Amino acid sequence: MRMPICPSLSSCRALLLLLLISACGTAPLGDGLYQVKSGDTLYSIARSTGRSVSELQRLNQLSDNTIQIGQILKVGSGSPGPQASTPAKPKPTPPPAAPPAKAPAIELAWPNKGPVLQGFNGKTNKGINIGGTAGSAIYAAASGKVIYAAQARGYGKLLIIKHNQDYLTVYAHNQQILVKDGESIKQGQNVAQMGNTDSDKVMLHFELRFKGTAINPSPYLP
Structure with a gap:
């Protein structure tokens, strides 16, 4: 079997991981799990x-948005485990989390001068x-560090820049990164x-996210 040539070390690692996953087979995932x-x-x-990013981070104890190919994520309640002899009282459903009334200020520049x-x-x-x-040209709305620059389903060629612990910006459907x-x-x-x-x-689909939750970027733009 001919092995494909990897253009870079990172792509070689990704290819080896994919081959390992396919060689080992894929066990059926339980309800509420995603590979x-x-x-x-x-x-x-x-x-x-149908989840929010913050929910997935909480369910999987993720400190940021980094995930790996083959990683099993919790995306729901999952299959219930064995029940105790005394049935637990149903927990009240918490109210949906409201977006921050006033997020700390961040000053953005327009990423492109085209019409909205x-x-x-x-x-x-x-x-x-x-x-x-x-x-x-698409310009960085604020200074920061690139945390994602690759193809993503539904977003095309996607760029994500993290500005601090709270804020990141998203730039989707790019022709070239x-x-x-x-x-x-x-x-x-x-x-x-x-x-x-x-x-x-x-x-350009442009998003501003505060602690993983999308908020309206317009008030932060000049």
């Missing part, structure tokens, strides 16, 4: 399972969609080119 596949992000898994095609509504659109031409995972970024730096990967039109 991470190539191209998954915590955002895409949350979107497909669709604004934030928190349900069908958890960011703003900015129109423009393919290949036009110009920075690498782990790279330090300055506000206003050209980090990507606008495109339409995994989208029906050329645009």
Whole structure:
């Protein structure tokens, strides 16, 4: 069997991990469990399972949004274990977590000067969609460090920049990403080119997230 040639050490590691997973076989997952596949992000898994990123972080005791191919994540209550002889009293359902009334301030710059095609509504659109031409420059909204720069299901070529412990920004559907995972970024730096990967039109889908929860970026933009 011919082994494919790896263009880089990181891609070799990812390929070896995929081969190991496929060689060992995949055991059936219980209810409420999900096995991470190539191209998954915590955002895409949350979107497909109807959970929020903060819920997945809490269920899996994740300190950030980093996940690995083959990792088993809890995405729901899972299969119940053996019941005690005395049935437990049902716990009251907690009220849904409200978004922060006033998140600490962060000053953002516009990632692109194109027209806003669709604004934030928190349900069908958890960011703003900015129109423009393919290949036009996309700029970092604030200084920080790249924590994701790769293809992601539903987001196309996706770039995520972490600014501090609370905030990160998301740049989706890029034609080309110009920075690498782990790279330090300055506000206003050209980090990507606008495109339409995994989208029906050329645009930038831009999100601002506070502690993993999408919030309206418009009040933070000049």
